[in-house]
Amino acid sequence: MGQARQTRAYGEWASPIPASALAEGARKIEQICLDGDVITWIEMRPDEGGRSAVMRWSPGGAATDVLPRWFDARTTVNSYGGGAMASRGGVLVFTQYSADAFPKTRDQRVHRQDPGALPVPITPPVAASYADLEIDPAQGVVYAVMEETNVVTNGQPTQSLIALDLAAKAPPRILAQGSDFYAAPRLSPDGRKLAWITWNYPSMPWEGTELWVADIDPSGALRNPHKVAGAPAAHVDPMLNPVLQRLMRFSDEAVVQPLWSPAGRLHAVSDRVEVNGDRWANICRAEDGRLAPVTREAAEFAGPAWQLGGSSYGFVSETEVVAAMSRNGTWTLVRVNTETGETQLVDTPFSSIEHLHIGNGAAVFVGASFTAPAAIYRMDLATGETELVRATRPALDEDVQACIRAPRSITFRSGPDGAGQSHAFHYAPLNPHFEAPEEEKPPVIVVIHGGPTGAAKPALDLTIPFFTSRGFAVLDVNYRGSTGFGRSFRRAIYGGWGKVDVEDCLGAVAALVRDGKADPHRVLSRGGSSGGYTTLALATFTDLLSAAASYYGISNLEMIARVTDKLEAHYAELLLGPYPSASKLFRERSPLFHAERIDCPIILFQGTEDPVVPPKQARVLIDEMKARGLPHAYEFYEAESHGFRRTSSIVGSVEEELSFYGMILGFTPDGPLKAPQLRNRGDADT
Structure with a gap:
């Protein structure tokens, strides 16, 4: 027979979940990269003072730490960071976060680590931070967003789109500047084009952005930059908040996550897609200098871009995408036929799917449900078999x-x-x-x-x-x-x-x-x-x-x-x-x-x-x-x-x-707890 339940007032029940369980042994996945079959990720560890560690896993192997403990892969760009590392051909680049090194800033130098070697800095010791890293092995550079603390534009640190020399023999080279914000530099499969996102005040990345593309010439310079998406509103209601009016006259389209198909066709998620009288963030494809919808779902294929480096879809082939889709407050995994736009639900136990990447016939993502904590999973797209790569906390008893x-x-x-x-x-x-x-x-x-x-x-x-x-x-x-x-x-x-x-x-x-x-x-x-x-x-x-x-x-x-x-x-x-x-x-x-x-x-x-x-x-x-x-x-x-x-x-x-x-x-919670000092309570000041 089961144990009889005790009757006790709400709030006073004895719980098997102490406050320590919320952090001890726990970790938060902040970014994932795929490099062939190798999965690399950043995880924040409260037990190590909030350090962001880099780990690596390959099929048949175990997850291992990549960096020594004195390295912390974390960027301060836009304060919320994101996109603090990239990996390609076994080479890792990351933004280092450490104690105060320069006035009013942190050590945010980009480091390079080759297999079996210690990381070495590839950016100069200046008051700048870097994010949204993309490695171009042919040019020998890393494309990135640079934010300069001591160079001010519109009252705020200045951002630029730059190329960093992987060999650290040349200074950072500015590729694009003049906008308030830059994000998501993404290299085409043939290495000949670069796409990126930009926006200006007073916009936010989920309100009005622009998608740009340029050719990369043999010297590494960008040629023929042109805007693909991000047109102003055709009509702006003069009764709207003047700030919203200015935003809409810059761009009335939130474009995020540019991504190239295997054949080099540019895609992105845009909220210009109208379904059932509303607008939704759907997957689109660049056609004839504009974005055309691939999907038309009353759902969202990307969340708000508070952090850089977001990824919620990827290509299985030229005609198939696997994507995370949000509807009515929960997320699902779907297969998308890019020719017809048809979506097919992938059966998973997850209600939250983040950091989704596709490669070599597999989907890698952070999955969680209302009853199971987040973890990194690798799903074989041919069989549907799912493998646990990294849990974010000890098993729940x-x-x-x-x-x-x-x-x-x-x-x-x-x-x-x-x-x-x-x-x-x-x-x-x-x-x-x-x-x-x-x-x-x-x-x-x-x-x-x-x-x-x-x-x-x-x-x-x-x-x-x-x-x-x-x-x-x-x-x-x-x-x-x-x-x-x-x-x-x-x-x-x-x-x-x-x-x-x-x-x-x-x-x-x-x-x-x-x-x-x-x-x-x-x-x-x-x-x-x-x-x-x-x-x-x-x-x-x-x-x-x-x-x-x-x-x-x-x-x-x-x-x-x-x-x-x-x-x-x-x-x-x-x-x-x-x-x-x-x-x-x-x-x-x-x-x-x-x-x-x-x-x-x-x-x-x-x-x-x-x-x-x-x-x-x-x-x-x-x-x-x-x-x-x-x-x-x-x-x-x-x-x-x-x-x-x-x-x-x-x-x-x-x-x-x-x-x-x-x-x-007026109740006594169960267990030993740290009590606050309650002030001005009157008869019960402590």
């Missing part, structure tokens, strides 16, 4: 697995008139050893993804069962503005940031309460970056929350409009309006300027080296809450940036968050 279940996908009406429609994943409390008193409803944590151009991740994040196994319900919300639901849904947040996302969180909770699956008096929220902002907005502009946890969240929208990273220098204006002319709206939506309305205790977590949401964003709100006597707690983590990478930060923050919820809701 039976007790942990028993506390994990796929969520229920819900769609609900939202907004003041109920005209809006949004989506969420609902995770119910789950622990086979416990049940709650019969009349009790569970507290619910509203999880708010970052971006806001992003999406709730359709994959196992052990943080969620960390809470649900203790008796919390979790709502992971795809509010208006999220990706994967078409361009209209993504753009619905423009002008409404801090309003429509808040409305959708209110609507998600109301739907759960109507179903009798949550306690309306015990609602919590957690979010990072812009998700942290929405969490703070919920705490300030609604009476929904009992407590809030903000991870590197934005408290002052005016400050983020003035000081943030290069990629997002004008992003807040796109989401709200031109600054400073719309400064009134920025202040209206900023929690900092309405701290007297904060309706619940808040805990803040912040990295001291965050270039996207600088630490001052947290400090000014802390000072305001102190002055007003509002209950709060906070923790600053040294050497952490935008997103925590170290085991101590990841574990410590979630322990303090859970302890904080217990303090506010």
Whole structure:
């Protein structure tokens, strides 16, 4: 007979998932490269202080470390990085990240490593960083995006498209310049052409970009550069946000991931494809100087390009592509006939597919499901057999697995008139050893993804069962503005940031309460970056929350409009309006300027080296809450940036968050936990 379940209040259940399990022995795959049958990848390791290690695997062999421990393959281009390495013919090139070497920057020199040798730098010691590397063995160069910290254009570090000498005998050579951003230099199979992506302020890479192609002459220079895609809008509504109008007059097409077919035909993913009255990011092919759709699906074949080096499709042959496709919040693998555009579902257990590469009859990707953690897999496309290459965490034992279940996908009406429609994943409390008193409803944590151009991740994040196994319900919300639901849904947040996302969180909770699956008096929220902002907005502009946890969240929208990273220098204006002319709206939506309305205790977590949401964003709100006597707690983590990478930060923050919820809701979480210092609680100051 099974063990009898204990009756204990929600939040107090004993969980087999300690906070340490969220980071210890875990790793995050940041990039994959295929070099023949050899798979090379970058994995971030919290146990090594967040170092990004390079590993290599070949069929029949074991995964091995490529670099000594003092190398860290990580780029700071656009702050979010990506595309920090490339491998071809056994030669590895990567961008090194190390301690301060130059004023206001990091050592970001590109290194080359030959088999059996130590890495050697191939770029000079200057204040520049490099990303999106592409090796051209015939020319003996590496194509890359260069970002120069001390050379400023439009108030931000200058980017160029460059060629680096693989032999380190010549300085970097600028191939293209003049645009604010460059990405994805991709060499044609015959080595005679180069394609790349570019865009200018105030655009973002998921809104308006241009696809360019040029011939490579024998000297290595680019000749006859011409634009293939990225035309301005035919009509611009004069009533739109002026920032959005400027973007649309630059390019009204988001083109990403240029890729050449085996015969040298250029393809890319573009959101100009219209299906069922909306626009979707589909695979297209360059024909007669323009992009023509290959697929016409009400689905997305690429996510938002927050990082460089993205890859979500690849060629099996001239007439077949294997691609990752997102529909209704989850990803699938599909085969695409490039002549007919027909798509055929590939049966896999995965709901999340990232870093997809195709080569030698195999698909290599990071796959995950709601019940299984991410791992690198190699799928034989002829047989469908899938081989595990690298797990991202130790195997989950039976007790942990028993506390994990796929969520229920819900769609609900939202907004003041109920005209809006949004989506969420609902995770119910789950622990086979416990049940709650019969009349009790569970507290619910509203999880708010970052971006806001992003999406709730359709994959196992052990943080969620960390809470649900203790008796919390979790709502992971795809509010208006999220990706994967078409361009209209993504753009619905423009002008409404801090309003429509808040409305959708209110609507998600109301739907759960109507179903009798949550306690309306015990609602919590957690979010990072812009998700942290929405969490703070919920705490300030609604009476929904009992407590809030903000991870590197934005408290002052005016400050983020003035000081943030290069990629997002004008992003807040796109989401709200031109600054400073719309400064009134920025202040209206900023929690900092309405701290007297904060309706619940808040805990803040912040990295001291965050270039996207600088630490001052947290400090000014802390000072305001102190002055007003509002209950709060906070923790600053040294050497952490935008997103925590170290085991101590990841574990410590979630322990303090859970302890904080217990303090506010009046229960004692199970197990030893690091407790935060709660200030201004009145009778219970600690």
